[in-house]
Amino acid sequence: MKYKETAKVIRQECLMDGIYSMWIQTEKIAGEAVPGQFISVYSKDSSRMLPRPISLCEIDRAQGSLRIVYRVAGAGTAEFSGYQAGDDIEILGPLGNGFPLTEKKAMLIGGGIGVPPMLELAKQLTGEKVIVAGYRDSLFLDRELSANGAFYVATEDGSTGTRGNVMDAIAANGLEADVIYACGPKPMLRAIQAYAITHGIQCYLSLEERMACGVGACLACVCKSTEVDEHTHVHSKRICKEGPVFLATEVELD
Amino acid sequence: MAERNLSVDIAGVTLKNPVMTCSGTFGSGMEYSEFVDLSRLGAVVTKGVANVPWTGNPTPRIAEVSSGMLNAIGLQNPGIDVFAQRDIPFLKQYDTRIVVNVCGRSEEDYVEVVERLGEEPVDLLEINISCPNVKEGGIAFGQNPKAAYAITKAVKAKAKQPVIMKLSPNVTDITEMAKAVEAAGADAVSLINTLTGMKIDIHRRAFALANKTGGLSGPAIKPVAVRMVYQVAQAVQVPIIGMGGICNAEDALEFILAGATAVAVGTANFHNPVASVQVAEGIAAYMERYGVSDIRELIGAVK
Numbered sequence: 001m002k003y004k005e006t007a008k009v010i011r012q013e014c015l016m017d018g019i020y021s022m023w024i025q026t027e028k029i030a031g032e033a034v035p036g037q038f039i040s041v042y043s044k045d046s047s048r049m050l051p052r053p054i055s056l057c058e059i060d061r062a063q064g065s066l067r068i069v070y071r072v073a074g075a076g077t078a079e080f081s082g083y084q085a086g087d088d089i090e091i092l093g094p095l096g097n098g099f100p101l102t103e104k105k106a107m108l109i110g111g112g113i114g115v116p117p118m119l120e121l122a123k124q125l126t127g128e129k130v131i132v133a134g135y136r137d138s139l140f141l142d143r144e145l146s147a148n149g150a151f152y153v154a155t156e157d158g159s160t161g162t163r164g165n166v167m168d169a170i171a172a173n174g175l176e177a178d179v180i181y182a183c184g185p186k187p188m189l190r191a192i193q194a195y196a197i198t199h200g201i202q203c204y205l206s207l208e209e210r211m212a213c214g215v216g217a218c219l220a221c222v223c224k225s226t227e228v229d230e231h232t233h234v235h236s237k238r239i240c241k242e243g244p245v246f247l248a249t250e251v252e253l254d
Numbered sequence: 255m256a257e258r259n260l261s262v263d264i265a266g267v268t269l270k271n272p273v274m275t276c277s278g279t280f281g282s283g284m285e286y287s288e289f290v291d292l293s294r295l296g297a298v299v300t301k302g303v304a305n306v307p308w309t310g311n312p313t314p315r316i317a318e319v320s321s322g323m324l325n326a327i328g329l330q331n332p333g334i335d336v337f338a339q340r341d342i343p344f345l346k347q348y349d350t351r352i353v354v355n356v357c358g359r360s361e362e363d364y365v366e367v368v369e370r371l372g373e374e375p376v377d378l379l380e381i382n383i384s385c386p387n388v389k390e391g392g393i394a395f396g397q398n399p400k401a402a403y404a405i406t407k408a409v410k411a412k413a414k415q416p417v418i419m420k421l422s423p424n425v426t427d428i429t430e431m432a433k434a435v436e437a438a439g440a441d442a443v444s445l446i447n448t449l450t451g452m453k454i455d456i457h458r459r460a461f462a463l464a465n466k467t468g469g470l471s472g473p474a475i476k477p478v479a480v481r482m483v484y485q486v487a488q489a490v491q492v493p494i495i496g497m498g499g500i501c502n503a504e505d506a507l508e509f510i511l512a513g514a515t516a517v518a519v520g521t522a523n524f525h526n527p528v529a530s531v532q533v534a535e536g537i538a539a540y541m542e543r544y545g546v547s548d549i550r551e552l553i554g555a556v557k
Binding site for chain 2: 001002004042046047048049050051076092209210211212213214215216217218219220221222223231232233234235236241
């Protein structure tokens with residue numbers, strides 16, 4: 001089930017310039033959420049009509065709370081970044097499908113603001129795993145991630161870890177896995193998709209696109225699919241509904 | 255508490271209340287049925303359906319703008335076969351009227367869908383001659399009174415259900431379009447579709463939408479829509495379904511007082527998934543507050 005809730009901000013902190021971490025007390029959403037899912041966050045300013053889809057970074061089912069870590073990208077997320085403990089926050093969720101959990105040797109790859117969903121996934125994957133995170137320069141969530149698996153970093157400026165991108169870090173450290181989970185910018189996902197298909201590795205990619213409804217009705221957030229899709233019988237899957245997590249073999253990233 | 259009548263009549267089809275959904279914002283109701291009891295709506299208007307599946311436009315397909323949004327979805331749809339097998343039976347489970355929005359690239363396309371729907375348990379047809387986001391069809395029929403007349407005639411000749419023609423605001427004089435479709439036998443008109451707009455991303459120095467232009471919807475267009483509903487109400491006798499930025503009952507009542515028999519909630523569904531039902535509840539509360547016993551007293555009451 002999906003729920004529209006007026007939830008409460010538990011606490012919020014700025015992790016680094018433009019990146020915020022917010023814990024939210026929910027009634028029902030946290031109780032059903034799984035890693036890789038997202039919530040829609042609604043602005044209190046009605047001139048901003050569309051909810052912002054934000055991935056889940058941590059899920060505390062026992063406490064009924066969720067953590068989102070997001071980048072301030074415009075006026076909507078700037079508004080959210082000003083919320084204080086005790087403030088109301090309008091949310092809808094949990095939305096989309098999460099990452100299928102396996103016991104296989106896993107590689108979790110996050111790039112930029114695609115890093116946060118890897119934290120809850122890392123916490124819930126019980127098998128052997130390596131975590132690869134790519135950043136421009138400054139790191140965030142690095143301590144939490146390194147507490148949940150072997151942790152490798154790539155930075156564009158080389159200030160930490162391998163200079164370059166996540167693929168460079170994978171090569172430099174000779175990392176291997178039987179299943180890959182990835183979230184990040186499209187060029188990164190494209191490289192991982194090609195790598196996984198070439199090496200015959202099972203691979204799940206989490207995609208993003210501009211969304212309006214968040215529930216599969218408006219057909220704004222589609223991606224190209226290799227097979228004819230169930231919903232509209234073309235080659236187009238709804239990221240909010242069939243995704244955001246797809247097998248690397250079922251989507252075309254152009 | 256006095257018994258109040260919220261039901262309205264569109265071409266002989268009685269709606270339990272005047273609130274519908276706008277085509278394209280609500281799918282076929284399936285996704286929203288998790289939040290909204292569809293039986294509390296006067297009608298569900300489906301996403302446009304063509305004779306065959308349509309792929310739609312490249313992404314990005316939407317962009318937010320102040321008090322609204324631009325969309326260029328491009329009428330992605332599964333075609334009438336899948337729609338008739340899946341979406342109509344789904345909607346039949348609910349106690350609401352079913353309005354199927356029909357799109358096409360040619361007169362033959364429209365007529366094919368309309369003929370197929372003649373065998374289906376749907377209540378009304380809404381013919382989309384006003385989508386600004388597809389090249390052929392759509393808007394090509396909706397910006398020229400002669401073309402609008404011709405497509406209305408062709409559809410009416412085959413339609414088994416009453417026909418609503420959905421009008422574009424992207425014209426010099428919308429009353430000319432309304433008069434043309436009325437003369438061709440349209441049973442009702444719905445207005446307005448979206449206003450063609452554009453947004454430029456100054457950081458990427460590129461169009462925000464892959465299609466360059468898109469249809470503007472949401473509260474930003476409401477005053478334009480109310481004005482057009484009022485003008486059309488003075489020009490034609492057929493019932494009007496008013497839409498364009500309706501977010502709450504106050505908005506809906508403006509359209510009704512301007513001359514709309516029914517109203518539709520569109521972009522507001524994205525901001526508030528239960529907006530449609532709240533509009534219906536709010537209209538009832540307004541009638542209670544002002545002692546209005548029949549909604550029909552309000553239709554076109556402001557002259």
